[in-house]
Amino acid sequence: MLDYLGLEEDLTAEERMIRDEARRFVESEVKPDIGEHFEKGTFPMDLIPQMGELGFYAPTIDGYGLPGVGDRAYGILMQELEAGDSGIRSMASVQGALVMYPIDAFGSEEQKERWLPELGTGEAVGCFGLTEPEHGSNPSGMETRAERDDDGYVLNGSKTWITNSPIADVAVVWARDTSAANAPVRGFLVETDRDGVSTNKIDDKLSMRASVTGEIGLDDVWVPEEDVLPNVEGMKGPLSCLTQARYGISWGAVGAARDAFEDALAYAKDRDQFGGPIARFQMQQDKLAEMATQITNGQLMAHRLAEIKERGDLRHQQVSMAKRHNVRMAREVTRTAREMLGGNGITTDYSPMRHMANIETVYTYEGTHDIHTLVLGADLTGIPAFE
Numbered sequence: 001m002l003d004y005l006g007l008e009e010d011l012t013a014e015e016r017m018i019r020d021e022a023r024r025f026v027e028s029e030v031k032p033d034i035g036e037h038f039e040k041g042t043f044p045m046d047l048i049p050q051m052g053e054l055g056f057y058a059p060t061i062d063g064y065g066l067p068g069v070g071d072r073a074y075g076i077l078m079q080e081l082e083a084g085d086s087g088i089r090s091m092a093s094v095q096g097a098l099v100m101y102p103i104d105a106f107g108s109e110e111q112k113e114r115w116l117p118e119l120g121t122g123e124a125v126g127c128f129g130l131t132e133p134e135h136g137s138n139p140s141g142m143e144t145r146a147e148r149d150d151d152g153y154v155l156n157g158s159k160t161w162i163t164n165s166p167i168a169d170v171a172v173v174w175a176r177d178t179s180a181a182n183a184p185v186r187g188f189l190v191e192t193d194r195d196g197v198s199t200n201k202i203d204d205k206l207s208m209r210a211s212v213t214g215e216i217g218l219d220d221v222w223v224p225e226e227d228v229l230p231n232v233e234g235m236k237g238p239l240s241c242l243t244q245a246r247y248g249i250s251w252g253a254v255g256a257a258r259d260a261f262e263d264a265l266a267y268a269k270d271r272d273q274f275g276g277p278i279a280r281f282q283m284q285q286d287k288l289a290e291m292a293t294q295i296t297n298g299q300l301m302a303h304r305l306a307e308i309k310e311r312g313d314l315r316h317q318q319v320s321m322a323k324r325h326n327v328r329m330a331r332e333v334t335r336t337a338r339e340m341l342g343g344n345g346i347t348t349d350y351s352p353m354r355h356m357a358n359i360e361t362v363y364t365y366e367g368t369h370d371i372h373t374l375v376l377g378a379d380l381t382g383i384p385a386f387e
């Protein structure tokens, strides 16, 4: 596997173990069927408990049966899972960074005990409802409302583009609490079998096909007071979850790019044209050299991000830079890899075009490329170009 600057030589024994376990899982459990799942638009459901058993959900949390590994180990895990498919990494990202993280960071002890062990093993599936039909890049415009009702709240509104909503047992729903002054955003743990909850599946996706995506409809849904996340209020709740998930995406995108590169390199050495392998042509070598260099750049950024995160100093703008850079890099690398495979490159027999299609989603979710550009622009100049 491409590691041109030998970054993995510095991994600890625990990080190596996690990398090797994730690679084995991807090779034996993901790769054989992922092309078929992508074609059919299905998620390999049998992998949900398997990933739980392997400790792939929120492994940085310590306690509740979770291993409490470091941030670099977590990043490496995301990289290896996305080398399989962005849909597999999305499953782990959503469950870990967007559902278990807010419960751990902002939940009551009862909420943690109720949900973290089950989500950790994959017995329960969670989803994260922030985006609404009219509010994507600007989630603070959200219209979903929670109205006080005796010892609970009544929720009304709709969320869309929610990874895993049709298969989720619990949704972390962000809504405005209209009973409090200035209607602050609060997080609600909404069991999806509550009256008034609907989770229609979104079909016809041309990207992230091996991932379940849906809506969350909330029609007078009553939730008890004890299902409100007690320790956070305002947009910092959802935004801090997104910073966690984006950190993982910065690593994951490198995995997709690396896997596409490995396919292109093997193909170039194997495919003969004009009396020998296409890898002997300078134009193909230029593409390989450029891809390897860009992937290495992405790896350096991800490894450095991990160091800063483990030190406890990571700023969300630094995560924006890495997400923006590494996803754009993966977008370019997967397309070049696809091109090197000629006609075969447009099939699901090879990984590059599947990765390339997936990366269109990764480029858009968790803050679009444009929005991260604005975040960096505001940080560099001190002048926000958006609210």
Ligand code: FAD
Pocket (backbone or CB within 6 Å): 094, 128, 129, 130, 131, 135, 136, 137, 138, 160, 161, 162, 163, 164, 208, 213, 361, 364, 365, 366, 367, 368, 369, 370, 371, 374, 386
């Ligand atoms: P819009 O915000 O309408 O943006 C459209 C275009 O306008 C983009 O190119 C954008 O960059 C640009 N734009 C917007 N504002 C500006 C500006 N100020 N300056 C310059 N350009 C701008 N959401 C969840 O809450 N939970 C999930 O689990 C989840 N999973 C997803 C899974 C998939 C497969 C997809 C596709 C999306 C998912 N999302 C999820 C939603 C995702 O986060 C949003 O799609 C994303 O935030 C962009 O919002 P939008 O689609 O409404 O695009």
